[in-house]
Amino acid sequence: EVVLTQSPATLSLSPGERATLSCRASQSVNRYLVWYQQKPGQAPRLLIYDASNRATGIPARFSGSGSGTDFTLTISTLEPEDYAVYYCQQRTKWPLTFGGGTRVEIK
Amino acid sequence: EVQLVESGGGLVQPGGSLRLSCEASGFTFSNYWMTWVRQAPGKGLEWVANIKQDGIEKYYVDSVKGRFTISRDNAKNSLFLQMDSLRAEDTALYYCAKPSLDCSSATCFDYWGQGTLVTVSS
Numbered sequence: 001e002v003v004l005t006q007s008p009a010t011l012s013l014s015p016g017e018r019a020t021l022s023c024r025a026s027q028s029v030n031r032y033l034v035w036y037q038q039k040p041g042q043a044p045r046l047l048i049y050d051a052s053n054r055a056t057g058i059p060a061r062f063s064g065s066g067s068g069t070d071f072t073l074t075i076s077t078l079e080p081e082d083y084a085v086y087y088c089q090q091r092t093k094w095p096l097t098f099g100g101g102t103r104v105e106i107k
Numbered sequence: 108e109v110q111l112v113e114s115g116g117g118l119v120q121p122g123g124s125l126r127l128s129c130e131a132s133g134f135t136f137s138n139y140w141m142t143w144v145r146q147a148p149g150k151g152l153e154w155v156a157n158i159k160q161d162g163i164e165k166y167y168v169d170s171v172k173g174r175f176t177i178s179r180d181n182a183k184n185s186l187f188l189q190m191d192s193l194r195a196e197d198t199a200l201y202y203c204a205k206p207s208l209d210c211s212s213a214t215c216f217d218y219w220g221q222g223t224l225v226t227v228s229s
Contacts, residue, residue, distance in 0.1 A: 034215040036152075043202060043219035044152065049209050055217060087152055091214030095168045096154040 002026055002090050004099035012107040019075040021102045023088035028068045032092040035064055035073045038101075039084045047086075048073065078104070109133040109218045111203045116223030123193050127223055129186040129203030137181035140206050140213030143188050145199035146222070155201070156188065157213055171197075193227045200224050 003026040013019055023033065031051040036044040046055040048064035051071060061076045075082055083106055088099040115127040127143070143155040156177040157166045165177050176189040186203055200222040206213035 032214070034210070043221060044216070046207060046215060046217045049207065049215050053209065055207065055209065089152070089215065091210055091212075094166060096214060098152040098154070100151050 001095055002029060002093050002097050004088050004090060004097055006086075006088060006099035006102045008102060009100070010103045010105060012105050013078055014107045015078050015080055017078050017107075019073075019078055019082070019104055021073040021075075021086055021104075023066075023071040023073070023099050025069045025071075025090060029090040029092040031067045032090060033064075033066065033071045034089040034091055035062075036087045036089065037082075037084045038087065044087065075104075109205060111205060111218060111220035113201065113203050113220045113223035116201065116225045118226045118228065119193055120229050121194060121227055123227070124189070124191045125193065125225060127188040127190065127201055127203075127225070129220060131184045131186065131203075131205070134205065134218075136179075136184040141179060141186045142204045142206060142213060142216060143177060143186075144202045144204050144216070144219075145197075145225075146202070147196075147199045150199075153199075158186070190225070193225075195227050198225060198227050 005024045007022045033051045035048040038044045052064045063074045065072050085101045085103045087101045110132045112130045142157050145153050158177045162179050174192045178187045202222045203220045204216035205218040207215050207217035
C-alpha cells in the first residue's frame with residue numbers, strides 16, 4: 001500500500017504567519033493527492049483535491065502543490081479558524097490511504 | 108443540505124458483532140458510491156470500505172476483509188456496515204462519507220457524518 005508521511009507532526013505558528021505542510025508518498029501518486037482539515041470533535045473537511053484544486057467554498061489562502069511523491073499544503077496567512085489537524089490522502093491506488101496528520105497549533 | 112447521520116455504535120466484547128447504519132439526505136443517494144472511514148481515538152483516518160451504487164461492487168481494506176460487510180438500501184437512503192469478529196483494534200469512530208464528484212471512482216469525500224463510536228473491550 002502507499003504510505004504517506006506528513007511533516008512536521010506539529011507546527012506552532014502565530015496568526016498571520018504562513019504555514020507550510022508536507023506530505024511524502026512511498027511511491028508516485030501522480031497528482032492524485034487530497035488534503036483535509038479536521039478540527040476537534042468535527043468530521044474532516046475536504047480542502048484540496050488532485051494536489052492543487054481547491055474544493056468548493058475553500059478560501060484562497062489554502063493552496064496545494066506537488067506531484068509524484070512530494071506535496072505541500074500552504075496556508076498563506078493563518079486565521080484563527082485554521083488551527084486544526086491536516087491530513088493528506090492518496091487516491092491513486094487501493095487501499096486509499098491517509099497520512100498521519102500535521103497539527104497546526106497557536107504559538 | 109447534505110446530511111449523513113450514523114448510528115449503531117457502542118461497547119462490544121472481542122469476538123462480538125455490531126451493525127452500523129448511516130441515514131443520508133439532501134442528495135440522490137442511489138447515484139453515489141458510499142464509503143466508511145474510521146478513526147481510532149487520538150489517531151489518524153483509515154479508509155474501511157466502499158460500495159457501488161448498485162450494492163454489488165464492494166471494496167475493503169485488508170484488515171477487515173472477511174469480517175466486515177458493507178451494504179446499502181437505496182429505497183431507504185441508508186448505508187450499513189455489519190461488523191463481525193470484532194477486535195480491540197477495531198475500536199474507532201466510524202464515519203459515513205459521501206464521495207466528491209471532483210474525484211473519480213469515489214476516492215475523495217466532500218461530506219461526512221459526525222461518526223458513531225465503536226469500542227471493543229472486555
